[in-house]
Amino acid sequence: MTSNIKKITGFGLLEVVIALGVLSVGVLGLVKMQAYMEVKAENALKTLDALHIAEAQMEFYQTRASNISGATGLIAFASMADPTYCMEDIAMSSGFSLICDVSSPKLSGALRTIDVKVGWDDRRGDSQAVSLKTAISKYSEFD
Structure with missing residues (x-):
């Protein structure tokens, strides 16, 4: 008489090694993703800091006075x-570089285009930057 009872055995050594290999590849992927996410989180914080510096510079340019208003201590439009109106020392003390470009378009002398660029190097040595652009008119609603 033969019986159909199968002998129950455990896992073989080869199966255990394959399972450990698959598990180690997954863990290495998670470690790499963690390092990648740390870089991205640091870049997000640096981008926020750079944006605050660029916005402060833009607001500094917008606190200007025309010749008519007679306000003192503000930037004259001309x-x-x-x-000297570019606040580079504030940016450099925070580890950033600040470039301010104020130009007058050919169409009108009563308009200034302002481009403020704040840059930094991330932990990998790649250059990152935030740039804000605007245009300011010589004429104010208060004049």
Whole structure:
């Protein structure tokens, strides 16, 4: 008489090695993803800091006075392109570089285009930057 009872056995050594290999590949993938996410999180924080510096510079340019209003301590419209109005020292103390470009378009002398660029190097050494652009008119609603 033969019986159909199968002998129950455990896992073989080859199956255990294959399972450990698959598990180790998955763990290595998670470690790589963790390092990638740390870089992305750091870049997000640096981008926020750079954006705050760029916005502060833009607001500094917008606190200008025309010749009519007579306000003191503000940037005169005619001298907005002067490089002394670019707050580079504040950016450099935070580890950023600040480039301010104020130009007058050919169409009108009553308009200034302002391009503020804040840059930094991430932990991999790649250059990152945030740029804000605007245009400011010589004429104000208060004049």
